[in-house]
Every structure is written in structure tokens, then in C-alpha cells.
Amino acid sequence: MSRRSSQPFYWALFGAGGMLSALVGAMMVFTTGLALPLGIGPGARLSTYEGASAIVRSLPAKLFLFAVVSLFLWHAAHRMYHTVHDFGIRPGAIAWTCCYGVALLGTLVALVALFAAGF
């Protein structure tokens, strides 16, 4: 019996993360990176602990934030793993760990943090 390739799995995560970041990435960066510290619009509430934790405690927001962190990381991992090859870095255990390992770790940390933030 032939062993199935794991590539379609990584490609699906790459595609999903690429699509999500293309659809909302720029606005996510603007909201949490500029509006939040500068107090623009919803940023004023998000910059307080109460405001931010109220959002993170809702289940839809939790799922969305988990998707953003995790899928963005898997997308970037897959893309970087294949692009460093073009710079002459051979695919191997080190490159794999630096790319997919970070995505896996980030996914687990996001799970724990979102769970610890409460419901």
C-alpha cells in the first residue's frame, strides 16, 4: 500500500490562511496595531483590559482570532518553507522546524491563551 502524501494537508492550510489574510489581513493589522494603541473607533475600547477581554470571551471572536493566528502562521510557514529553497537552503529538518514548527507551537499557544482568557 502506498503511503499518502501529507502535502495536500499543508497546502490546504496554506490556501486557507492566504485567503483569510487576503480578505481581512490589512484591516486586522490596522485595527489591532494602529486603531487599538491610537484609540481610533473601536480601538478605544480594545485598548482597555475590560473591553478586550469582553470581546475575547465571546465564542465567535475566539474562533475568529484562533483562525487568524493559526492560519496566518500555517500560510506563512508553507510559503517560506518553499521559498527558502529558492535562496539555496535545502528543505530539511531545520528548515521544517523553523517554518512548520513555529506554526504548530503558535497554534498550541493560541489555544491555551484563548481558553485561559475565559468564556
Add this chain to the structure above:
Amino acid sequence: MAVRRPYVRTMDGWWRRDPFFVRYMAREMTAPFVALYALVLLAGLVCLALGPAAYEDYVEVLASPASLALHVALVGVLVYHTFTWFQIMPKTMPPIVLRGRRLSAAAITSGAVAVAALCMAVLWLLAGWLA
């Protein structure tokens, strides 16, 4: 016996030889910035889970000029990612046939960019409504 030393053209900087490859590399190099943003956001979630003091520190770091400059650059990179992602989408998806004619790549790209703009507007309104 003489050692044969054939000329092998170096591959160093191969992608700088052709504007097509430069665009390819620019599009691929958005990935580390996408990862960087995900990690910054993840740090925020961790600080939020740790409590009010940690979250206040996080917001203080976000308000620093270096962080604001970084995020202005990140917005630019992610807008670029939106355009390039939908530019290659017509090549990665099955053709759409409307009334016997194949939908052009330009129509798919501009339609998808419009959908992305709508998604971002909805996200901003949702954030305002939830916060």
C-alpha cells in the same frame, strides 16, 4: 590527466534577472510579515490571558513609535498581499464559465478584491459593534 572544469553559471541572485521573478519573490516575501503579525497578535492574546497588568504593558508597547511604524508597514504589505493573492487566484482555480464564455482573469481579480474590501468594512463595523 587534466581535470575538467566546465563553466557553471552561478544561481546567486537568479530572481533579480527577470522582473517576473522579482514580482514572484516580492509576493512570496509577504509571508514572513504575515507570520510576524500573527505572532504580535498572539502576544496580545497571551497578555490578555495573563491579566490586566500584562495587557497594559502590551498596549504600551503597541503605542511605541517603533511598533506604530511597523504596523503602518504591515498594513502596506498586507494590502499588497491581497492584490497579489487575487492576481494568482485565476491560475489556481478551475475556470468559471458564464453564458458559454470563460470569465476573464481580470474580472476574477477585481471581483475578489472588491469582496475583500467588503469583508474589511464588515470587520471594522463588527469590531465597533462588539467593542
